[in-house]
Amino acid sequence: MLRIVVAPDSYKGSVSAMAVAEAMARGILQVFPTAEVRKIPIADGGEGTVQALVSATAGQLRVHEVSDPRGEKITAQWGVLGDGQSAVIEMAAASGLTLLNASRHDPRVTSTYGTGELIRAALDAGLRKIIIGIGGSATNDGGAGMARALGVRFTNAQGLELPAGGAALAQLQHIDLTGLDTRLLETEITVACDVDNPLCGARGASAVFGPQKGATPAVVAELDAALAHFAAHAQATTGRQVAELAGAGAAGGLGAGLLFFTPAKLSPGIDIVLDAVNFAEVVSDAAFVLTGEGHTDFQTAFGKAPVGVARIAKQFQVPVFCLSGGLGQGADAVLAQGIDAVLSICDRPMPLEECMHRGSALIEAASSRLCRIIRAVNVRAASATHDRAAALIQGLSASAGAAGD
Known part of the structure; x- marks a missing residue:
C-alpha cells in the first residue's frame, strides 16, 4: 500500500498542527484515494x-x-x-x-x-x-x-x-x-x-x-x-x-x-518531538512527506520543524515537500536542508487576513495541486539508477488510478 506522511507544524494564528494535518490528508486523498496517510502533527519548541x-x-x-x-x-x-x-x-x-x-x-x-x-x-x-x-x-x-x-x-x-x-x-x-x-x-x-x-x-x-x-x-x-x-x-x-x-x-x-x-x-x-513520536519508524517506508508552517523564510533553515522533518526523511531517501502559508526572504535556503520543494498555499494574491481565515481550505487545495504534479512526474529516465524513486512513483500511479482523473 502507498504510504504518505503529513508532518506539519501549526500555521500560527490560523490553523493548529492537527488541523493542518487533516487538511493535507484531505487534499492527498483527492488524488491518491487508496493511499494510507499517516498524520503526525509536530512542533519545534513553539506553539503546539x-x-x-x-x-x-x-x-x-x-x-x-x-x-x-x-x-x-x-x-x-x-x-x-x-x-x-x-x-x-x-x-x-x-x-x-x-x-x-x-x-x-x-x-x-x-x-x-x-x-x-x-x-x-x-x-x-x-x-x-x-x-x-x-x-x-x-x-x-x-x-x-x-x-x-x-x-x-x-x-x-x-x-x-x-x-x-x-x-x-x-x-x-x-x-x-x-x-x-x-x-x-x-x-x-x-x-x-x-x-x-x-x-x-x-x-x-x-x-x-x-x-x-x-x-x-x-x-x-x-x-x-x-x-x-x-x-x-x-x-x-x-x-x-x-x-x-x-x-x-x-x-x-x-x-x-x-x-x-x-x-x-x-x-x-x-528533535525532541520527532523522537517522542518515533518519526524515523513512521517515515522509513513513506512515498513522500508533506510538511509545512505558517511562514517559511531564512529562519526556517536554522532548524525549525520542516527542516527537522526533512533531516530524518532523507535518511531513508524519502522526498519532502513543504507547504507554507507564505514565503519570505531566504525561503529557498531550506532546499539545502533536505526539502525538495517549498510552495505557498496561496493560489492568488490575497490579504493576509483572508489567507489566515481560509487556512484549512487553502492547505487542502494546495496539497491536492501538489499531488497532481507528483502523479504527473515521468521518472522513466531515472529508473535505471534510482530504483527506489521509480518504485515509489509506480506506486503513486497505481494508487491514483482509482481516482479516474
Missing part, C-alpha cells in the same frame, strides 16, 4: 509543543494562572507526560507573541516572568524532569523575568529591583542568586530550542527576532546593548559562558537565561 508531546505519550494537560508578557493574569496550559514524572512547558503559553495584540507588542518591556511561574508550578507538582519549549516569544529580556520568578534578584546601582523587560537590563548592576529555588539543583531541564542563534550581535536575539516583536532599528540596537550588558554580569555572577552558544538567543534570550540560572541543556526542539 505541549499538545504534541502529551498526545504522543498519552499524558495529561494541566493549567496554571500566570503573568502574560505585560504582567496581566492569564491561564496557561502545560502538560505531564505519560511517564507521570516529566513536565512539558511552552513559554509561548505564558510569554508568547500571540498573547498580545499588535498594539501591545513592545520587547523593551515584555517579560518571561510567566514562564518562570510555569517552571515553579512543575516543581511544586513534584516533577524533576522538565521539557521547556521556547519558541514564539513576545520577549527580549534574556530570561531575566523567568529567573526572577524563580528567586533571582536583579538590581540597579541604587539597589532597586529592575523593572520588567529587556530595556531595563541596561541599568543592571547586581545579580543576587541567594533566593534561587534550590529544587532546580535536583531537576533535569531540557530546552526545546527551534533556532541556533547566539544571544547578541548580527544573528542575535534582538537583531533577528526583535523586529517581529515590534522593535524598530533603534530599539534593536538598544536591546542588543542591554543584553550584552546583562550577559557580562550574568557570566561574572554564575561563572558560565553561554552568550555565544547556539540557541542562547532563542526566545529573546530565554535560552541564555535558562543556561545561566538553571541546569538546563539546549536541544533542537523538533
